[in-house]
Amino acid sequence: MNRKIYxxxxxxxxxxxxxxxxxxxxxxxxxxxxxxxxxxSDLTGWNGEMQEDVGNTKPSxxxxxxxxTSISTDVSVMDLTISRGxxxxxxxxxxxxxxxxxxxxNGVLKITQRSGGVSLFGIHSDHCKVTLTVPRDAxxxxxxxxSDVGDTTLSGLNLRSSSLQSDTGDISVKDSALGQTxxxxDTGDISxxxxxxxxxxxxxxxxxxxxxxxxxLGSWQLDLSTSVGTVNVNGDExxxxxxxxxxxxxxxxxxxxxxxxxAY
Numbered sequence: 470m471n472r473k474i475y476x477x478x479x480x481x482x483x484x485x486x487x488x489x490x491x492x493x494x495x496x497x498x499x500x501x502x503x504x505x506x507x508x509x510s511d512l513t514g515w516n517g518e519m520q521e522d523v524g525n526t527k528p529s530x531x532x533x534x535x536x537x538t539s540i541s542t543d544v545s546v547m548d549l550t551i552s553r554g555x556x557x558x559x560x561x562x563x564x565x566x567x568x569x570x571x572x573x574x575n576g577v578l579k580i581t582q583r584s585g586g587v588s589l590f591g592i593h594s595d596h597c598k599v600t601l602t603v604p605r606d607a608x609x610x611x612x613x614x615x616s617d618v619g620d621t622t623l624s625g626l627n628l629r630s631s632s633l634q635s636d637t638g639d640i641s642v643k644d645s646a647l648g649q650t651x652x653x654x655d656t657g658d659i660s661x662x663x664x665x666x667x668x669x670x671x672x673x674x675x676x677x678x679x680x681x682x683x684x685x686l687g688s689w690q691l692d693l694s695t696s697v698g699t700v701n702v703n704g705d706e707x708x709x710x711x712x713x714x715x716x717x718x719x720x721x722x723x724x725x726x727x728x729x730x731x732a733y
Contacts, residue, residue: 531560534571537578539611540601544569544582546618547597548638553625554602563597576610620657639676658727668719677727680720686733688717693731695724702731 534557542549546567557578561569571580582597597619603609608627619638626645633640633650639657647666652659658676661669663683671678677698691713693700700707722729 528562529560531558533558534578535573536576537573538576538609540578540580540609540613542580542614542616544580544597544616544619546595547582547599547616548619548622549599549601549614549616550622550624551601551603551612551626552623553605553607556602556604557607558602559599561597561599563599564595567595567597569597569599666718666720669721671720671722673724673727675726676724677730678722678724679730679732680722681730681732684718684733686718686720686731687715689713689715690719691715691731692719692721692723693729694722695727695729697726698724698728700729700731703733 536557540551547569559571563569567582569580569582571578580599603626608629611630612623612626612628613632614621615634616638617636619635621633621635621638621640623642623645628646629648631647631650633652634654635657636655637657638654640652640654640659642660642664643662645664647664647669649668650666651670653672654674654676656675657673658678659671659673660679662681665682665684671680691711693702693707694710696709698709700709700711702711720731722731
């Protein structure tokens with residue numbers, strides 16, 4: 470084997486190793502989140518017990534919590550749902566490495582989580598799903614969520630302020646009063662349906678954003694834009710950018726890749 474061929478083989482092997490290492494360390498969490506939602510029997514026709522290898526799942530019964538006025542989460546991998554219920558309560562289903570830790574301190578429910586490992590491409594992925602309920606007549610001072618991977622869903626809440634953030638995951642809010650709110654994802658769709666707010670900043674690097682409200686935004690300050698996609702206001706396409714002056718409130722929706730839809 471001459472020296473030129475040897476160098477070419479060595480270069481090829483090195484590039485392959487770098488790519489595999491990058492996929493393993495960076496792609497694992499993302500693919501774990503995606504593959505956790507695939508129905509493998511539909512895709513392959515196989516009804517085997519693949520999920521038995523997912524790290525020991527720890528389900529919890531619904532547990533009552535001390536009353537709280539705010540929620541703060543800082544987690545790695547979690548699908549989080551917060552909705553109205555009969556009282557302050559939590560339940561979850563999680564891989565052993567991702568069991569959430571939570572406590573109520575000075576009126577704030579804090580939820581954290583250890584980082585869990587995932588297998589290559591997430592085929593044997595860790596997972597965590599948490600459901601929170603608050604009383605139907607409760608008004609919360611603030612809800613602040615921050616997750617690396619996972620969907621966030623809020624429904625029927627009454628908040629004075631809120632901040633919802635996800636690196637990879639969708640954020641969906643329905644039938645809620647959000648007060649002043651900031652909502653952002655790096656990769657994921659954002660939808661606000663039948664919600665009210667006094668000021669809203671919404672952004673996504675990659676994903677569609679939909680805001681549908683019964684509020685009259687005719688006298689609001691609107692700043693809507695997307696770099697790759699279309700802005701649509703009340704059914705009319707507005708190109709890539711739409712602005713409107715107003716003093717009743719402020720709504721800013723900014724995207725890099727994805728459509729922006731506002732209906733009122």
